[in-house]
Amino acid sequence: MNDNCIRIRGARQNNLKNLDLDIEHGTLTVITGVSGSGKSSLAFDTIYSEGQRRYVETFSPYARQFLDRMDRPAAERIEGIPPAIAIDQTNPVRTSRSTVGTMTELNDHLKLLYARVARLHCHGCGTHVRRDNPESIATTLLSENADETRGVIAFRVPVPDNFSVEEVTTLLERQGYTRISQADDSVLEVVQARLRLGTRNRARLVEALEAALKRGRGMVHVRITDERDGERHQSFSSALHCPSCDFDFHDPIPNLxxxxxxxxxxxxxxxxxxxxxxxxxxxxxxxxxxxxxxxVKPFRTDSYKGWQRALVRRAEAANIPTNTPWERLKEKDRQWVIEGDGKKGRDSWHGVIRFFAWLESKAYRMHVRVMLSRYRSYEVCRSCDGARLVRDALNWRLGSAADTRQFLQDAAPFVHPDARMSSDDQLKLAGLGIFDLMQLPLDQVHAFFKQIVLPAPLDEATEILLGEIRARLDYLNEVGLGYLTLDRQSRTLSGGEVQRINLTTALG
Ligand SMILES: [Zn+2]
Ligand SMILES: [Zn+2]
Incomplete structure (x- = not known):
């Protein structure tokens, strides 16, 4: 007798007629037959169902109460069945909120990883923004300057509206601050300490920075006098703040x-x-x-010819040619037609925009809805440029400058909607934003995560996360889905692609 098989005796589930069958373990078995012959009754309702049922039986009674009760399939005997997984070929996904990234759960893992280890780059200037503390500032100052360079550690104090500069100066002097200058009309710069930047002085430097950060509400200004370069200014902040753009940022949470x-x-x-x-x-x-x-096509219909007459009359009054083809009109004249003249009153032209706004208000009428639908189309969101995310999320990056060059050179990097950088400068930023990853083919994402070096030391949770991401990407590439992207909508996938993706999550 062969023990190495699933043995089914007397299967009568649905339309099965007392079927006896042996299926060998570790082999690929295909069940074929005409529609309605009972293929699914055998595969899903008998074999898979029994496998699931026995698997659930292994749980404690306590755990089992949370699971659906499973009925025993109609059969005399089923033996040698291992735990089972089943993948059917239906693609039930119809919402555009489901993507390859959400289906594979890679998006869930990526959001955790970005919240833990991504680096913040200011969207204005691209500077790597991080929280400074007295120790990190001291390390930066000592490594960037020659030993014994002269430095001035200062903080700034705003002058409140109901105080004069003199009053605030006097108050500061009473606290022992003597070197006070005016940074601008309403801000004073106060010297905390003047010292030589050198390892010998490190303790004093850290102490001065600590005091200045405290008095300066998290900001410290350092003036460095160098025989060669003259005087330089450097600002540091203990908040997530870009000193050159004066932008504030927040710590990320996964859902960002x-x-x-x-x-x-x-x-x-x-x-x-x-x-x-x-x-x-x-x-x-x-x-x-x-x-x-x-x-203007909608004005050609009988119902809206009043708008057509008004348009021609007002255009003539505004000296906009009414018998010049649209394509030869000046840009500002076309804008006038679409957006209106911006004036109020009976003789003004409110623009085609107003016409559609007025139609929207009548959209409870069927024929108006039909009319509107003819002129509507989807366009890439202007606020996020299609990235789907709030702008704050797009400032966080993973990886090195070499990664950026390798993966984004040909892909055209996603440019932050608020960026004041050229796309060339964007290519100099270290690492990939989360939307860059969403747009890369999975085989590239796979290569990226294979070589990524995250800032050491990694905590255990991050290691596990990274391992999980790599395993899923390995698998997706092995089953030949390396050409898909994470932001590809699930509803546009073929049945075979959906099956292979479902298999990833079933095995993952
Ligand atoms: Zn900046
Ligand atoms: Zn958007």
Whole structure:
């Protein structure tokens, strides 16, 4: 007798007719047959169902009460069955909130990883922003300057509205501060200490920095006098603050990196990455027409010819040519047509924009809804540029400058909507933002995580997280899905792709 098989005797589940069957372990067995012959009854409702049931039996009664009760499949005997997993071929996903990233749970792991170890770069200037403390500032100052360079440690005090500069100066002098200068109209700069920057002086330096940070509400200004370069200024902050742009940042929490969370979702598109709006290419579909000929298509209908008459009349009054083809009108004249003249009153032109706003207010009527739908289209969200996330989330990066060059050179990096950098400068930033990863093919993401060096020492949780991410990416590439991206919408995947992804999570 062969023990190395699943032995089924007298299976009668659904339409099975007292079936006897042996299936060998460790081999690939295919069940074929015409529709309705009982393939699913055998595979899902008998074999898988019995495997699941026995697996659940191994749990304690306490754990079992949280699981659905499973009925024994109709069969005389089923032996040699291992724990089972089943993947069916339906793709039940219809929401655009589900992506390859959410399906594989990689997004869940990535948001945790970014919150733990990503580095913050100011979106304005790209500077690596971190919290400074007296020790870290001292280390920076000592490593960047020659021994015995002269330094002045200072902090700034704002002059409150109801005080004069003299009054505040007197108060500070009473506390022992004697070197006070005016940084600008309402801010005083107060010297905490003047000293030589050198390892010999490190303790004094740390002490001065600590006092200055405290008095300066987390900011310290250092003036360095160098025989060669003259005087230099450097600012440090114990908050997440970019001193050159004067931007404040916050510590990240995992949900900041999730477009399915109200914390992380872009407020404009609510995490969809796209917004629906009026598409003006559909409003003026034939640019060879003049305003008089009805370049604005919705005004050509009988119901809205009043708008057409008003447009031509007001355009003539505003000296905008009504018999020049749309494509030859000046940009500002086209803008006038679409956006209006910005004036109020009976003789003003409110623009095609106003027409659509007025239609929206009538959208309870069926024919208006049909009309609106003809001119609507999805466009990439202007607030997040399609990244789906709040802008704060897009400042955090993982990896090195070499990684940026390797993975983003040809991919065109995602540029932060508030960036004041060119895309060339963007390529000099160290590491990849979370949306960069979302847009890379999985085989590239795989390569990135294989070589990534995270700042040591890693805590245990981060090690586990990284291991989990690598394992899933290994698997996805092994099953040949390396061409997909994490932000690919699940509903656009084929049945075979969905099955292979489901297998990853079943095994992971
Ligand atoms: Zn900055
Ligand atoms: Zn958005």
């Amino acid at each position: 990196f999730s477009f399915n969370s109200p914390v992380g979702a872009c407020p404009e598109c609510r995490g969809f990455g796209r917004t629906m709006g009026i598409d003006y290419r559909l409003v003026v579909p034939d640019p060879s027409l003049t305003l008089e000929q009805g370049a």
